[in-house]
Amino acid sequence: MEQKKVTKFDLVESVYLETNCEKKTVQTVLESVLENIKSSLKDGATIELRGFGTFEPRLRKGRSRARNPKTGEELSVAPHYVAAFRSGQELKNALWELPVPAKKS
Template identity: 50%
Template sequence: MIRGKLTKAEIVESISESSGLSKKDIQHIIDSFFSEVKDALLDDRIVEFRGFGTFEIRTRKGRDRARNPKTGETVSVQNHGVVVFRPGKELKKASWDLRE
């Protein structure tokens, strides 16, 4: 069962309520955190959060015969980077029986 999405604003609100810190401080911390993760990935580093998962950039091979789904036109796609997430052992285990 999908229950909707969780936004950054909702995370800020929740952490602010549980920690007693201001929303502005929490917003700054979260923005700084995402900036650090993004910078590390763009610097070709693997970002690992034990128990949660690992983010990394992998190279996706280009193709000459890709198709634009909107127009059906054949286009050429170069090699490019994609961000990949691999869930950690604890997250995998916790989420195993969530959907049936």
């Protein structure tokens, strides 16, 4: 399966065509939703979107002997939070319907 990339612009265009709202309004709403998700995660909250999935801040352990893959330099990484996503059941079921490409031999 060929990897496709959907950008914010593509999402705005798609919602615009489906709803007939002004593009500027759709863009403002999308930006607001994303900003609210980001600020909620920064506050330590979990965002649950039923049927889609859950975003949550997850603590990653620090490491004293990490390596910069670009330079090979050894460095230390402090414990920090990352954004994690768990897909909901409806999304999982939708992805099960994707065709699986045959293996090349």
